Amino acid sequence: MKKDNERAKRILKAADSLFGEAGFDGTSVRDIAQRAGVNKALVFYYYDNKEALFERVVQRYYEEHQIALQAAFEAEGSNSERLHRLMDAYVDFIAEHRSFPRLLQRRITERGGADVALVQRGIAPLLEWTERALEGITPAEGPLAARHFFLTFSGAVLNFFTYGEVLSPSWGSNPLAAPGIAERKAHLHWLVDALLEGLNRRGAGS
Amino acid sequence: MKKDNERAKRILKAADSLFGEAGFDGTSVRDIAQRAGVNKALVFYYYDNKEALFERVVQRYYEEHQIALQAAFEAEGSNSERLHRLMDAYVDFIAEHRSFPRLLQRRITERGGADVALVQRGIAPLLEWTERALEGITPAEGPLAARHFFLTFSGAVLNFFTYGEVLSPSWGSNPLAAPGIAERKAHLHWLVDALLEGLNRRGAGS
Amino acid sequence: MKKDNERAKRILKAADSLFGEAGFDGTSVRDIAQRAGVNKALVFYYYDNKEALFERVVQRYYEEHQIALQAAFEAEGSNSERLHRLMDAYVDFIAEHRSFPRLLQRRITERGGADVALVQRGIAPLLEWTERALEGITPAEGPLAARHFFLTFSGAVLNFFTYGEVLSPSWGSNPLAAPGIAERKAHLHWLVDALLEGLNRRGAGS
Amino acid sequence: MKKDNERAKRILKAADSLFGEAGFDGTSVRDIAQRAGVNKALVFYYYDNKEALFERVVQRYYEEHQIALQAAFEAEGSNSERLHRLMDAYVDFIAEHRSFPRLLQRRITERGGADVALVQRGIAPLLEWTERALEGITPAEGPLAARHFFLTFSGAVLNFFTYGEVLSPSWGSNPLAAPGIAERKAHLHWLVDALLEGLNRRGAGS
DNA sequence: TATGAATGAGAGTTCATTCAT
DNA sequence: CATGAATGAACTCTCATTCAT
Numbered sequence: 001m002k003k004d005n006e007r008a009k010r011i012l013k014a015a016d017s018l019f020g021e022a023g024f025d026g027t028s029v030r031d032i033a034q035r036a037g038v039n040k041a042l043v044f045y046y047y048d049n050k051e052a053l054f055e056r057v058v059q060r061y062y063e064e065h066q067i068a069l070q071a072a073f074e075a076e077g078s079n080s081e082r083l084h085r086l087m088d089a090y091v092d093f094i095a096e097h098r099s100f101p102r103l104l105q106r107r108i109t110e111r112g113g114a115d116v117a118l119v120q121r122g123i124a125p126l127l128e129w130t131e132r133a134l135e136g137i138t139p140a141e142g143p144l145a146a147r148h149f150f151l152t153f154s155g156a157v158l159n160f161f162t163y164g165e166v167l168s169p170s171w172g173s174n175p176l177a178a179p180g181i182a183e184r185k186a187h188l189h190w191l192v193d194a195l196l197e198g199l200n201r202r203g204a205g206s
Numbered sequence: 207m208k209k210d211n212e213r214a215k216r217i218l219k220a221a222d223s224l225f226g227e228a229g230f231d232g233t234s235v236r237d238i239a240q241r242a243g244v245n246k247a248l249v250f251y252y253y254d255n256k257e258a259l260f261e262r263v264v265q266r267y268y269e270e271h272q273i274a275l276q277a278a279f280e281a282e283g284s285n286s287e288r289l290h291r292l293m294d295a296y297v298d299f300i301a302e303h304r305s306f307p308r309l310l311q312r313r314i315t316e317r318g319g320a321d322v323a324l325v326q327r328g329i330a331p332l333l334e335w336t337e338r339a340l341e342g343i344t345p346a347e348g349p350l351a352a353r354h355f356f357l358t359f360s361g362a363v364l365n366f367f368t369y370g371e372v373l374s375p376s377w378g379s380n381p382l383a384a385p386g387i388a389e390r391k392a393h394l395h396w397l398v399d400a401l402l403e404g405l406n407r408r409g410a411g412s
Numbered sequence: 413m414k415k416d417n418e419r420a421k422r423i424l425k426a427a428d429s430l431f432g433e434a435g436f437d438g439t440s441v442r443d444i445a446q447r448a449g450v451n452k453a454l455v456f457y458y459y460d461n462k463e464a465l466f467e468r469v470v471q472r473y474y475e476e477h478q479i480a481l482q483a484a485f486e487a488e489g490s491n492s493e494r495l496h497r498l499m500d501a502y503v504d505f506i507a508e509h510r511s512f513p514r515l516l517q518r519r520i521t522e523r524g525g526a527d528v529a530l531v532q533r534g535i536a537p538l539l540e541w542t543e544r545a546l547e548g549i550t551p552a553e554g555p556l557a558a559r560h561f562f563l564t565f566s567g568a569v570l571n572f573f574t575y576g577e578v579l580s581p582s583w584g585s586n587p588l589a590a591p592g593i594a595e596r597k598a599h600l601h602w603l604v605d606a607l608l609e610g611l612n613r614r615g616a617g618s
Numbered sequence: 619m620k621k622d623n624e625r626a627k628r629i630l631k632a633a634d635s636l637f638g639e640a641g642f643d644g645t646s647v648r649d650i651a652q653r654a655g656v657n658k659a660l661v662f663y664y665y666d667n668k669e670a671l672f673e674r675v676v677q678r679y680y681e682e683h684q685i686a687l688q689a690a691f692e693a694e695g696s697n698s699e700r701l702h703r704l705m706d707a708y709v710d711f712i713a714e715h716r717s718f719p720r721l722l723q724r725r726i727t728e729r730g731g732a733d734v735a736l737v738q739r740g741i742a743p744l745l746e747w748t749e750r751a752l753e754g755i756t757p758a759e760g761p762l763a764a765r766h767f768f769l770t771f772s773g774a775v776l777n778f779f780t781y782g783e784v785l786s787p788s789w790g791s792n793p794l795a796a797p798g799i800a801e802r803k804a805h806l807h808w809l810v811d812a813l814l815e816g817l818n819r820r821g822a823g824s
Numbered sequence: 825t826a827t828g829a830a831t832g833a834g835a836g837t838t839c840a841t842t843c844a845t
Numbered sequence: 846c847a848t849g850a851a852t853g854a855a856c857t858c859t860c861a862t863t864c865a866t
Contacts, residue, residue, distance in 0.1 A: 155365025198400030567777025606816030
C-alpha cells in the first residue's frame, strides 16, 4: 500500500483495460507494457508474472465492488428501498467498470475454473446482501429461496451490459448511454417491487 | 452433407468443447487435433483456419438453438404457458450445450466484438419470441418494454448457468444437476407469472 | 512422346508459367495443380516430384531454344548477316518465352548451382554458334576471344529483358512491346557491326 | 548506429550470403539464425520480419554500390577514360559483392516484382552516369540512345558473372579468378572504345 | 529501478508427398 | 487415370520469461 510507484499503477491500469478488452489469453505482456509506456521487463519486476498481474487486477475490483455495494446496502430504509439502492449501486459500479463482469466470467470459464474460491469472494457481497434483504420473506429452500433471486437480480443487471452493446442497433439509441442506464434502473426497480409483491401475496395466500 | 467424413466431425466436436472450455485464444489447434485424435494438418484440411472452425462451431449452435426454441414457442397455449415453455426450452438447451453461452459471450467481448451481427443472430429468436409473447401487454417503449423483459429473462437463465458451478459449495448440492435445474425452472415459472401479474395490475390500475 | 495426355500438358504449362513468375521455391504444387485445373496428386502421378517437374520444364526450353537458334544460324550469308539473324532469333525466342532466362538464372544461383552441366547445355548452342561465326576473326585467347563476345552479346540481349520491365517508367513506353523490341534489335545489329568493324580494323592494323 | 550490436551484424551478414545463395524463398529464418549462430527469435528481435531483413540487406548494397560508382565516375578524364573507370568499378564491386546482382534479379522476377521502384534505385546510378558520359555523342531516341548502351554495358558486366561460374569448365581456368576478371576488364575497355569509335564514325559520316 | 538482449516453447499455417480407393 | 484424405516436417512469427547491466 505504501505509495505504489506510479509506473506500477500505470501497468495495472493498462492490464485492466486490456484484459477486459481481449481476455487473458488475448492480451500479451508486450501489449500491456506498450499501453503503459514502460519496458516489458518492468511488468515482471512489479508483478511476478502475467497470471499474478491478472489476479491483482481482479482483486482490486473485488475490493472496490464490495465497498460500493456495502455503502448502498447499509443505509436505512424498507426492503424495497434497500434493494433498489443495491440494484442502482450494482448497475453504477458495472457501468463504471465495464471490464469487471468480463473478467469475472472469464475467470469462471477459462482455465478450468480453477479458482472458484476467488470468484465466490467476488460475488459474495451481492449474494449475502440479497439474502439479508429477503430474510424472513423468502423460504430457505426451493425455487423461491433467496439465492434464486440473487441469480435473477444479478443476471438482470449483468445481462443488460453483456447484450446491451450488441442490441444497440435494434434498440434505437445506445442502451449503455446515460438515458438507457436510467431506464434499466427503472426496470429493475419495477422488477424488485413486482417480485416482492408476488412474495407477499404468496405469504398472505398460504 | 450426408456423412461429412467422420474425422471432420470429430474435429468439430473437439473444437466445440475446447473453445467452450478455454475460449478462442486459450485453445490451440494442436489441442483440438489432439483431442480429436487426428493430425494437426487435417484440421486445416477440413476447416481452412482456426477462425473459420470457430465460426462453424458457433453457427451450428445458432441453428440448433433456433430450432429448439421455435418448437417450444409455436405450440398453443396462454401467454403464461408459452413463456413457461420458452424458459424451459432455453434452460434445457443450455443445459445440454453448456459451451453455447460461453462462446456467445466471448464472441461479444473478445477481439473487439467485431461480429456483432453474428451474435445478434444468435440471440434473435429468444428476443423475437419474448417480444411476441408480451405483445399487447407491455408498452413499446420505456422500462417495461418487452426488450427489458427479454434481458431479464435471458439473464435469469444464463446467470444460473454462469454462476451455478461457482455457487455449488454454498448451494449444498450441485445446482446444475437435474434436481437443481428443475428447481430453477420452477423459479423461472414463478418469475414469469409474478411479472405478468405485475403487468396486469399495472394495466388495471392505470 | 506417344501423345502426352492433355492433362499432363496442362500441368507442364502451368508449372512453366508459375516457375517463371515466382521461382522454384516460390511456387507450390498446389498452385500448379490449381492453375492447371487438376488434382494435386495428379501432378505427382505424371511427374514424380516437384524437382523433376521443374527439370522437365527447363529441358523443354533447351530443346526449343536449340532448334530456334539453329534455324537462324544455318542459313547462308555473311558473318554480319548470320550474327544479325542469331541476335534476332535470340531476342524473338526470349520475347516469346519470358520464363526461360529467369528459370536459367535461378538454376545457376539457386540450390548451390548443383546442375551446372544442365545449364551449360542450355546456353551451349549460342556459345557454339557465336564461336563459329567469329572463327578466324577473333583470337582463341585473351580479351577478344569469341567467348567474351558471346558473354557480351547474350548479356546485351538478356539484360534488355531483365531490366526492360523495370525501366518502363523512365523509358516512356513499354520497352518490351513490339516497337521496343524492334528498336533493341536495331541496336544489336549496330552493336554487332561496330564490333566486327573494330575487329577488322585491329586485324588490318596489326 | 555506432556498433549496432555485433549479433545484429552477424545476422545481417548471414542473411546476405544466404539470400544470395538460395533466394528469398529458398532461405529460412532458421537457416539465417543458424549460420549467424544466434537464436531464431533474435532475428525477429533485431529485424521485424524476414521481408524487412531482406530489404535491409538489399538497401545496404544500394548505398555501397552508389558510392563505389560515384567515386569512379567523378574523377577527371576523357569520355573513354571515364567509361573505362566506370566499367572497372562496376566489375570490382560485383566481384566483391557476388550476392548483389542475384538479389537484384530476384527482386525483379520474384513475387510479382512489386517493388520496381526499389530496384530502379539500385541500378539508377549506372544508368545516369552512362547517360551523362554519352551526352552529346548519342541521340536522345532510337536504337543508339544512351539507355541502350547502358543495357549493353551492364549486360556485358553482369552476364560475365552470371555465366562465368557455369562456363568454368570450358574456359580452362576459373573466369572469376583475378586473371579472368582482368581479362574481362580488358574486353570491356575494348568494347567501350569500339562503340565510341562506331558512334564517332556515324557522326562524321552522316 | 529500469532496460536491452536473449531464449525455448509453441503458436497458426503451408508444404511436398503418399496412399487407398 | 484420377482423387480425397492424410501426414510429418518445416515454415514465419509471437509468447512469457530471464538476466546482466
